[in-house]
Amino acid sequence: xxxxxxxxxxxxxxxxxxxxxxxxxxxxxxxxxxxxxxxxxxxxxxxxxxxxxxxxxxxxxxxxxxxxxxxxxxxxxxxxxxxxxxxxxxxxxxxxxxxxxxxxxxxxxxxxxxxxxxxxxxxxxxxxxxxxxxxxxxxxxxxxxxxxxxxxxxxxxxxxxxxxxxxxxxxxxxxxxxxxxxxxxxxxxxxxxxxxxxxxxxxxxxxxxxxxxxxxxxxxxxxxxxxxxxxxxxxxxxxxxxxxxxxxxxxxxxxxxxxxxxxxxxxxxxxxxxxxxxxxxx
Numbered sequence: 128x129x130x131x132x133x134x135x136x137x138x139x140x141x142x143x144x145x146x147x148x149x150x151x152x153x154x155x156x157x158x159x160x161x162x163x164x165x166x167x168x169x170x171x172x173x174x175x176x177x178x179x180x181x182x183x184x185x186x187x188x189x190x191x192x193x194x195x196x197x198x199x200x201x202x203x204x205x206x207x208x209x210x211x212x213x214x215x216x217x218x219x220x221x222x223x224x225x226x227x228x229x230x231x232x233x234x235x236x237x238x239x240x241x242x243x244x245x246x247x248x249x250x251x252x253x254x255x256x257x258x259x260x261x262x263x264x265x266x267x268x269x270x271x272x273x274x275x276x277x278x279x280x281x282x283x284x285x286x287x288x289x290x291x292x293x294x295x296x297x298x299x300x301x302x303x304x305x306x307x308x309x310x311x312x313x314x315x316x317x318x319x320x321x322x323x324x325x326x327x328x329x330x331x332x333x334x335x336x337x338x339x340x341x342x343x344x345x346x347x348x349x350x351x352x353x354x355x356x357x358x359x360x361x362x363x364x365x366x367x368x369x370x371x372x373x374x375x376x377x378x379x380x381x382x383x384x385x386x387x388x389x390x391x392x393x394x395x396x397x398x399x400x401x402x403x404x405x406x407x408x409x
Contacts, residue, residue, distance in 0.1 A: 131174055133362035134158035135165040138190050156186035159383045188378055189398040193243055193390045195222040210234035216398050220272055225265050232269025243272035249343040251276030255293035259300035272307040279313050282321050287328055294332030309336035315346030326359035340370030347371025350384040357385025375400045
């Protein structure tokens with residue numbers, strides 16, 4: 128069970144102390160790998176063979192979901208509702224723009240739901256110092272997780288030394304034990320070699336997750352990209368799939384491909400195993 132436990136360790140640790148699913152309730156899916164699944168059920172953590180795609184029982188994906196609202200027109204009431212839904216469904220985190228971190232932290236104080244925000248969003252075209260400053264300010268305001276956007280132009284030009292230096296600067300502003308640090312690759316703008324190099328740079332800099340997309344680019348998460356990123360980082364980093372995931376089936380396919388976190392705006396119907404959402408972007 129070691130590989131699956133390593134893949135699901137971050138989620139399992141977050142869930143410690145929370146009640147186990149009730150008898151008859153869907154098991155919580157924490158990770159998939161090697162044709163097997165790590166579940167959290169009324170019996171605790173269990174490893175089971177992963178059924179063929181389409182033949183799975185309904186799973187509860189809520190513990191993997193970052194309930195996300197990053198639209199420019201978001202209001203305080205919408206952020207409050209995001210927090211209420213996250214508490215009700217047991218999502219991993221809310222993901223909001225930096226202006227809303229303080230409100231979200233206040234609403235979620237004392238709960239297991241984390242506050243996540245973004246840096247250098249959505250283009251990644253700010254300096255390392257600016258991203259680090261955003262991240263440090265967000266932590267002061269109550270954020271616990273930072274999703275920073277890769278400098279995409281540098282990646283496409285092969286500037287990997289500069290990128291590693293940027294990751295080091297941001298990591299210093301988000302120390303281990305103080306916050307979780309993810310990098311958003313915007314995979315639709317990179318070729319496979321660049322995606323792999325970005326994942327290696329993130330691991331070398333001690334980041335915690337690699338993430339597919341901002342939700343504002345020309346494309347979103349794909350199973351192929353999630354699988355490629357998982358192959359690059361193994362069980363050493365988390366992989367967050369985000370952007371364009373509109374249904375339970377799509378979300379489940381991302382987890383089967385290796386995702387251990389999901390950035391979603393259609394979180395409530397997906398957590399309930401429902402259908403698609405008409406929402407656009409984040």
